[in-house]
Amino acid sequence: MTLRSHANMNTLLVILRLVHIACGVYWAGTIFFFTTFLQPSVKDLGPDGGKVMIRLFERGYLTALPVIAVAAVVSGWWMLWIVSSGFESAYMGSRNGIALSTGGLLGTVALLAGLFVMRPAALRIWAIAKEMPKADESRRGALMAEMGPLQARTAMAAKTIFSLLAAVVILMAVARSLA
Numbered sequence: 683m684t685l686r687s688h689a690n691m692n693t694l695l696v697i698l699r700l701v702h703i704a705c706g707v708y709w710a711g712t713i714f715f716f717t718t719f720l721q722p723s724v725k726d727l728g729p730d731g732g733k734v735m736i737r738l739f740e741r742g743y744l745t746a747l748p749v750i751a752v753a754a755v756v757s758g759w760w761m762l763w764i765v766s767s768g769f770e771s772a773y774m775g776s777r778n779g780i781a782l783s784t785g786g787l788l789g790t791v792a793l794l795a796g797l798f799v800m801r802p803a804a805l806r807i808w809a810i811a812k813e814m815p816k817a818d819e820s821r822r823g824a825l826m827a828e829m830g831p832l833q834a835r836t837a838m839a840a841k842t843i844f845s846l847l848a849a850v851v852i853l854m855a856v857a858r859s860l861a
Contacts, residue, residue: 705754710847732811739808777860785853792846800839
């Protein structure tokens with residue numbers, strides 16, 4: 683590897699690390715806030731909580747968070763590929779490699795849970811919340827009946843994602859110490 687290509691690789695690693703850390707902190711922090719504070723508060727508000735969620739969704743929450751999560755996961759796997767020389771078995775079998783790859787796997791599972799469980803349920807909740815004010819009494823009852831299981835699904839998905847991301851954060855924090 684030439685000096686120039688080594689410098690380019692270091693620059694790439696710095697950029698990837700910045701993207702990974704910034705996006706990972708934002709993703710984990712947002713899920714922590716959503717699970718711990720926002721979702722219970724919205725639930726306590728009853729029907730008025732729907733107004734809060736509509737505004738949150740209109741501001742792009744359901745678009746921004748998946749993009750940020752994908753950036754965190756992709757940049758993490760890309761960095762691991764670089765530092766492990768293409769997922770070389772000696773590195774991947776080291777304590778550091780095991781910690782980073784386990785964290786990457788858990789982060790990927792969290793991403794998939796967000797994309798394929800939480801996000802679709804939240805999009806349907808958003809559609810119901812927007813329809814609710816215009817609905818007649820019988821339609822409103824049907825919408826409320828549909829919303830209950832969707833809210834339970836998003837709550838369970840959020841708690842699962844939060845737990846996975848907490849494990850990821852711990853693994854990423856200690857991985858360098860394990861080398």
